[in-house]
Amino acid sequence: MARFTARFLEAEGTLVVLSSEDSPDLKVAAAEGTLAGLLGRSIPSAQGRLITQAIGRERIELADGPAPGVELVAGLKVERTAIAPLRAHGMTLGALAVATRSDRPFSTQDLWLISTVAMQAAVVLTNSRFFTLLRRGKEEWETTFDALSEGIALVDGAGRITRANRALALLAGVPLASLIGRSFVASLFGESRAADDLVAGARLGTSRIPTLLPTAKLNRILRLAGAPLTAEEGPGSVVVMVEDVTEQRALEAQLIQNEKMAAVGQLVSGVAHELNNPLTSIAGLSELLIEQARVPDDAREHLQVIHEQADRAGRIVANLLTFARKGSPEQAAVDLDDVAQRTTLLIQAELKLRSITLTRHTEAPAVVSGDRYEIQQVLLNLLTNAVHALSEVPAGTPRTISVETGQEGEQAFIRVSDTGRGIAEDLVGRIFTPFFTTKQPGEGTGLGLSISYRIVESHGGRLSYARGPDGGSVFTVWLPAHRGENTTEAGAPTVLVAAADESVHRSAGALLAREGIAVHSVRTAGDLRSALADLAWVLLLLDPALGGATEPLLPSLLARHPDLASRLVLLTSDHDSDDPALVDIPRLPKPLVPREARKVIRAILDR
Secondary structure, eight states, X not given: OHHHHHHHHTOSEEEEEEEOSSSSOEEEXXXXXXXXXXXXXXXXXXXXXXXXXXXXXXSOEEEEOSTTOEEEETTEEESEEEEEEEEETTEEEEEEEEXXXXXXXXXXXXXXXXHHHHHHHHHHHHHHHHHHHHHHHHHHHHHHHHHOSSEEEEEOTTSBEEEEOHXXXXXXXXXXXXXXXXXXXXXXXXXXXXXXXXXXXXHTTOOOSOEEEEETTTTEEEEEEEEEOOGGGOTTOEEXXXXXXXXXXXXXXXHHHHXXXXXXXXXXXXXXXXXXHHHHHHHHHHHHHHTOTTSOHHHHHHHHHXXXXXXXXXXXXXXXXXXXXXXXXXXXXXXXXXXHHHHHHHTHHHXXXXXXXEEEEESSOOEEEEOHHHHHHHHHHHHHHHHHHHTTSOTTSOOEEEEEEEEETTEEEEEEEEOSOOOOGGGGGGTTSTTOOOSOTTSOOSOHHHHHHHHHHHTTOEEEEEEOBTBSEEEEEEEEBOOSOOOOOOOOOOOEEEOSOHHHHHHHHHHHHHTTOOOEEEOSHHHHHHHHHHSOOOOEEEOGGGGOXXXXXXXXXXXXXXXXXXXXXXXXXXXXXXXXXXXTOOBOOSSOOHHHHHHHHHHHHTO
């Protein structure tokens, strides 16, 4: 443009000056003839002189002066000049300046040519700038579109995807390019009347509220919201936002479950504690009477019934307390594969009777910190439920239970799968609720899974349910992997029995007397402190409730007698404690069962 104008008008020089987008300076974009030395130069607006004036007034400026001429820009004079602004579409982008000799003034045709060239150049430059802005905006929009973590799809009137972002392609599990032209509903749901209705509602502008929809095709839970697009995008086109909320819903369900368990736990804990004391007397003393030779046979039979029923009641109370407690379990290194091997041996006879095949698989060594017997109780509950589930399948159907152990990252797991019918979808949310059962009346209490849930939770893990790929149920116990070895201090033996309940003294006294162990009984906190200081005691059987609720006894005793923890047995099944020093202290549940008490006490005395 600068070269054509200079040649056609036989001008000494021409300039094309453009306004800068990011600064007030003027940029010399082209220069010909005597003005070629200005090419690429930046000129501050204040030094633009006539050029700045033409741009500001938005009209052609003519300048003709005596020698030494007029100042085109600061420090540069020409004899005669005409400057036309580059203006189009309401925008002034710069100016076209033409410098001629003094012996040739500008004619009307010259000015018309300069104006025409300037106008056409302005149109081209404006369109170019618009195209650059559009391209930049498109790139920014596409970058933002693909950076969103939620999936977005533009869906046409036929339900096909016309645009999609990477998040949606990742969710659908296909390359982004292959999504274009596919059916939106079929890509995410296969078939879903609810999803079809949502897209149809979006076309009418009635589906703006997010809706949760499960997708069996992806095995996920999606939150969808749609809105209509403008007519320019095509008739019936909508934009649909898709968010994967599977993990969020699982966490919400777990939170609700924890709250329900805590509420029921508070209720049953109080009832169970009140039942412990009378059951201590009934179960303990009846067993001691049975062991005495002078008891008549007919009375022994009645005592046996009393003991069995008291023992049964004691187990129910123990289950309730196991469910209700929130404290930490006994800690030791536990090999999950060993637990699985020992536990499956317990049900071999029942498996053979019901024609059930059991398989075991170990992916990797899995060792956790916890109570072996509690973990075994959880696994036994899951295996028992699996056996009952397989008992209901039709004859001739494969009956298989799979027990798998392994470790993934910092989590070890035991997984129990069966080929039964699985759990109905509408019941899944209730399976860990206390006293909920699908068994016939009299066949189950509904505490098995809820107790297992609480045991796993007390170990810092989680118990989850999933439907098997071919039906059936899959229960997985996740537990933190073991770190380091568990150690306990060695202690020396001797026995004090400290409890306020007289029945505890009778049961414990009778038991220890038969073992040839001397017993000293105390019934108040003051008597206990005196006995600890004055007597040569070897072992303390302590009911923590002795000090009362307002004045906890254990912290002060442990502070005064640092070696007490190694010679202490707590007469309670409640593991709640904020003191980590109490984690490894053995406990005897009330009612006191002689055979269990002998085992625990002898283990300490034989150290």
